[in-house]
Amino acid sequence: MTQSHTDADKVRHWWRTSIIDMEPGKIAFRGHPIQDLIGNVSFPQMIWLMVAGEMPTADQAALFEAALVAGVDHGPQAPSIAAARMAATCGVGLNNVMATAVNMLGDVHGGAGEQCAELYYGIATLMDEGTDLDQAVRDGLDAWRAEHGKIVSGFGHRFHKPVDPRAPRLMELVRGAADKGTVSGRFAEIGEAVQAELGRQRGGRPIAMNIDGATAVIFCELGFPAPLSRGLFCLSRSVGVLAHGWEQMGQGGRNKGPMPPEYLPLYEAKEDDR
Amino acid sequence: MTQSHTDADKVRHWWRTSIIDMEPGKIAFRGHPIQDLIGNVSFPQMIWLMVAGEMPTADQAALFEAALVAGVDHGPQAPSIAAARMAATCGVGLNNVMATAVNMLGDVHGGAGEQCAELYYGIATLMDEGTDLDQAVRDGLDAWRAEHGKIVSGFGHRFHKPVDPRAPRLMELVRGAADKGTVSGRFAEIGEAVQAELGRQRGGRPIAMNIDGATAVIFCELGFPAPLSRGLFCLSRSVGVLAHGWEQMGQGGRNKGPMPPEYLPLYEAKEDDR
Amino acid sequence: MTQSHTDADKVRHWWRTSIIDMEPGKIAFRGHPIQDLIGNVSFPQMIWLMVAGEMPTADQAALFEAALVAGVDHGPQAPSIAAARMAATCGVGLNNVMATAVNMLGDVHGGAGEQCAELYYGIATLMDEGTDLDQAVRDGLDAWRAEHGKIVSGFGHRFHKPVDPRAPRLMELVRGAADKGTVSGRFAEIGEAVQAELGRQRGGRPIAMNIDGATAVIFCELGFPAPLSRGLFCLSRSVGVLAHGWEQMGQGGRNKGPMPPEYLPLYEAKEDDR
């Protein structure tokens, strides 16, 4: 090999990927020519192929699709959606509007599903090591809380009380998929055991499983690593972001603030200010 | 109405939306309770409902889905994907990685579909006014170029020569949908007439329709306004962004630059620098 | 030259720059070793050197500095600042908080200074061609409005009536700098002539010069190209963004929405929704 090859190869290797193979006139993803995918696989199948590297069955993709549908939006009260709508009045492109919102789906706003998946996987690992379900749930919750704090991601909702309408429907689909053998049903069992244990710890007051708790069940059943949950949620929520940004562009406005312009933020002087 | 209601109402009205209706325990999108959508509509149907406000037929959604599948990725040579992979090594969340890339899908990198849709709609308007197809294509191209410049978005590709493998497959699906009566086929005709005219203007050298030209045909056939094309492309490309960001996290690295660290940018002194 | 050099050189040339020259143990900006700059030049001088490529005099830098100080913040009513404060409660880094806000300083929210500088430079060009001031102002306004619309960037303020307190102070400094010979004073004259003409066009009702109109005078006096105005404004406003993001982190909160959680966005059903 000449030195010339070495330089070019180093640069090419720096950007190596197993996702896409390109030549002039050829595009293949994970080994599938693009023209064989277009019109033959669903968008959720394509998402799965791209992210996980293999093609899911139709039944797997259907359960995956339900989770993607469930998370698209929760309205302008959410900071990400509000920011997208404000950005849409600031003279930036629709892509910038979308990026503004997705950028805010951080550990607190968009990370609950990932954290909940970590909890479920932790409990499953304890069970693999021989602990029974109830004990694994208690130990798993203790370990999770030592890292993440008291509030358990995936359960409870400050607004949807007593029930988040998305969770029971998603769990119904998981059970159906387990009956068909598409998934094992193991994480549905874990999720519901966590919910029951949290209720016991609150002195018998039931607590709802929320959208993050339910989608984490699905992503765990389907074998996705926990950190991917946030990315998949971002894909799903991008739909609501686009819808709201676009609606705001139709409503018009310039430099839309968080409240009508006649209301001013309250100024609280500090004692040491002059 | 009391003054109290007025203040609260003003604030609520400031954030009004026709997309989502919420009460504790209730979420409805465009009038559809979320639990009726989950598991019953496809992800592309949900995207369409959220963005356009009405539910598409299964056939409409299938054509729409093909466009979403076609645009997911074009590899790390694209600045957006490269930036996402670099961001993935900088200690930010996966949502920030995704936002970094989507933020770069601006007029030049992500706007070609929108611009091409404007061209197609402009030609269609001329035809509505009585101009025949060939003349409308010539006049539409002239008008479009006066605003956007000489290079016509949606046609030609610096890499995929002579054919972008995504376009013929998408056009095949459009023609199939037109045969079934799902769409009119009018914009397929316009797109191909533009392609032919551009070839004539190049002295008979054929020019390829690229992914933007083909997806613009689909979005126009399905009735989406031109500016939405960019938003829909961002949704589609977010899939590749997530896949590449996630792959990079697996590859590791810290502060990945654009080339291996042993290559330094060339410094070009300016004469007036000291 | 061997082929080996060609590959490495091509890559290095791809990232060529005249800003920074680096070797192990050496960093020089625009020809100045960094250790000679630290402690010897002011931050505004450093900004100027980096962006414009040459070192300003102390007097030039002082006028430049006044513009940077003037634009740091306009409170949480501005969408960028509100978004930064919301982002600060979403579990992202302080850098992501800052980026969220700067990303929203688009054509409408952050572009007024740039547009106003274009107006001033356009008028100056007409004068260079022999038109007198008053006629150049009228013609320049006509030309600018044909491109940008009726509302003239840099004049009037929806909140600060009748006077934006930043503008007179900045103009006072410009006149002082003109008296010292630091700047020509030409753009101060143009800015005030535009202000007078706009008042005449409103039937004699005076209109304020706002912060964008005044900083544009300064940036034009100092010779910065119009598009840089937005970048310099972003640097200045980043200060307020950081202050507000940091204050919000101290106030706490999780997923701060645009209004207190007890107020819900108004749902406006569309007739065709089911």
Next chain:
Amino acid sequence: MTQSHTDADKVRHWWRTSIIDMEPGKIAFRGHPIQDLIGNVSFPQMIWLMVAGEMPTADQAALFEAALVAGVDHGPQAPSIAAARMAATCGVGLNNVMATAVNMLGDVHGGAGEQCAELYYGIATLMDEGTDLDQAVRDGLDAWRAEHGKIVSGFGHRFHKPVDPRAPRLMELVRGAADKGTVSGRFAEIGEAVQAELGRQRGGRPIAMNIDGATAVIFCELGFPAPLSRGLFCLSRSVGVLAHGWEQMGQGGRNKGPMPPEYLPLYEAKEDDR
């Protein structure tokens, strides 16, 4: 208080701030009318006032300014700068270009100063509790590494060996400020003791203090909380981001990728791909 006041007040209180006080014709920051600040305080003083809430002395501001000057840029090899330059060719605004880069200054790329300040403050706390300097350095390093890992932020540089030219100059200024009584000099002592200890732990091979280690000394000497270090670094680095984005706009290009277009990323097929 009427209910009417309650609603308006709740909304105003939701956006309360101690940074800015506004009325029509009035803007005051931290109690200072803006017209008294413009032309009378330096940009670094303004930054300090905004972020920390009080006005620094000229000597404090001078040391602060040196840190801001030192961090403006480290060239296109840094992922943030490379991303900014690529974004500048994608058809987005200069503000979006800047946001793209700042968004990437995360825990790994922009967080070293913050992490190093945590180390210094931890050591200072141990000394406040009675531990002597050398023991506090060893214990502080152990505690810090238990949380952050083996590589100590602020020391060593993969490129600048043996010396980062910015650090000695900054430390010289800190010692000068300590001689004048502007700062205590305590964190300079801690920083140098950490550097010496790290050298001992490497078997006597000296290790450089880098830009992050030196600016952390300054920010600690001046009393800034550790997390602010990242924000202040983002302000400083925004200067280089703007300079590079602007230079790239002048160089031109469309959709600039990470390497010249004739080099393609290497495709590495996975065994299970078809």
